[in-house]
Structure formats: structure tokens, C-alpha cells
Amino acid sequence: MNYHFRQASESEVPKIWEIIQQAIVRRKNDGSQQWQDGYPNEDVIKQDITKGIGYVLIDDNIVAGYAAILFNDEPAYEQLKGAWLTNGDFAVVHRVAISDDYLGKGLAHKIFLFVEDLAKGNNIFSIKVDTNFDNIPMLKILEKLGYTYCGEVTFRGSFRKAFEKILPIS
Template sequence: MNYNFRKATLKDANIIWTILEQAINRRKQDGSEQWQDGYPNISVVKNDLQKEAGYVLTDNDLIIGYASIVFNDEPAYSELNGTWLTTGHFAVLHRLALSEDSLGKGLAKKIMLYAEEVAAANNIFSIKVDTNFDNIPMLKIFEKLGYIYCGEVEFRGSKRKAFEKVLTPIA
């Protein structure tokens, strides 16, 4: 396997949307309420790409995963019912999804680790994330990677579990 994590471009939008549609269907099949309200959608993807916040995981140039990484820009996080570990600059990872053929290979964890590298490369040493209460696979990944539960945030009328990981600056 020859994995690469790179910024996505507008020409990647349709492939990214296909991957997200697969993830939306998986969440539904798992009985989850997450992503069952018309979000995310292709407009969200295109907005990510226009803001240069979209990233893809590739295997030999084939796009197999997607995530959005933004810096200091998640209004819902200011309304946390709980306490963040830090109050300074932070990165946010949203919309992590993998293609059907890429499941069960530890690639969601790999995307999370790449996101940590992107944050650190931008001198950001805090990553904040959230997921639905019933997204067990994502909750397990957060736990494995040392993310700390900080409380609840609300998106589109639904509560989400919020986590933060403080990164160690590389000397």
C-alpha cells in the first residue's frame, strides 16, 4: 500500500461525495442517526474544497478516504456543555469517511494521525472532534488515539460527544 494524505481539489468532489454517500448509508445500516438529515451533502463537500479544508487519503493515487480539517473555526464548540482541555488555537476534524473497499484496515485511525500532522505543521497543538453518541467505531478510534471526552456540543438540533487531544510540539 502506498498511502498519501493531501489537500483535495474541486476535481475530487464527485469521488469524495461517493465516499461520503457510502458512509451515510453505513451509518443508516448501523441504526445510527448520524448523517441521516441531509448532511453532509455535495454542497458541503464543495464548500470544504473551496475553503481548502478538504483532504483525501489516497492509495497509489486512488482516493479512498476523506476528512475536512479547519483551524479555529467551529462555532458550535464555543457552546460546549463541558470543558475543553485548552483554550487556544485548535484544529477541527469533520466528515471523516472511507470508501467501502477500505474498511477494516485501520485507515480511519491513519487519517486521524495525518490530521494531527497537518495541525502540528501549522503550529496548532490541539485537535477537537465530535461524533454522534451511537457512532461506536469512531468513539473507539478516539479512545485508542488518546482523545479526551470533554462534554457535549449540539449540531442541527442533535447532541454530539466532543473530544480533544493536545499534541506535543516537535522540538
């Protein structure tokens, strides 16, 4: 399969929202509390796209996955209980979701690799991410990709594990 990663368009909101809803159900079925409080919602996805931070993983013109990618913009990360590996420029990955039609193909992993390329293309060599303590699939992906646990951040009143990966300068 020949996947590519690009900024999402407004016309893709319905498909992206469908994928997010599938992920919400998966988190619930996994016993996770993540995304069980009405967040993210369709308005959040629309805002991502308006801000230019919504990205889609495409397989032959089909939206297979979604992520929000921010640069140097996550106020919650300033209040880390712990220590980041770096203090310079960084990319942030939020709202990673894969379509039910594409599960088991390693696409969340692939999204993170595309994010690494995107960051390096912007001369950024640090990626920061957080997830719920009980989001086991994401915790396994972060471990497999070499992310380092750095501490806890608080989002909407709940603690989340925070990770960072320093990218090699090539």
C-alpha cells in the same frame, strides 16, 4: 501501501461524494442517526474544497478517504457543555469517511494521524472533534487515539459528544 494526505481538488468531488454516500449507508446500517438527515451533502463537500478545508487520503492515485480539517473555526465549540482541555489554537476534524473498498485497513485512524502531523506543521497542538453518541466506530477510534471526552456540543439541533487531544510538542 503508501498513503498520503493532501487537499482535495474540485475534480475529486464525485469520488468523495460517493465515499460520503457509502458512509451514510454504513451509519444507517449500524443503527446510528448520524448523517441521516441530508447532511452532509454534495454541496457541503464542494464548499469544503472551495474553502480549502477538504482533504483526501490517497492510495496510488485512488481516493480512499476524506475529511474536512479546519483551524480555529467551529462556532459550535464555543457553546460546549463541559470544558475543553485547552483554550488556544486548535484543529477540527469533520466528515471523516472511508471508501467501502478500503474498510478494515485502519484508514480512519491513519487520517487522524495525518491530521496530527498537519496540525503540528501549523504549530497547533490541540485537535478537537465531535461525533454522535451512537457512532460506535468513531467513538472507538477516538478512544484508541487517546482523545479525552470534554462534554457535549449541539449541531443542527442534536447533541454530540465532543473530544480533544493535546499533541506533544516535539
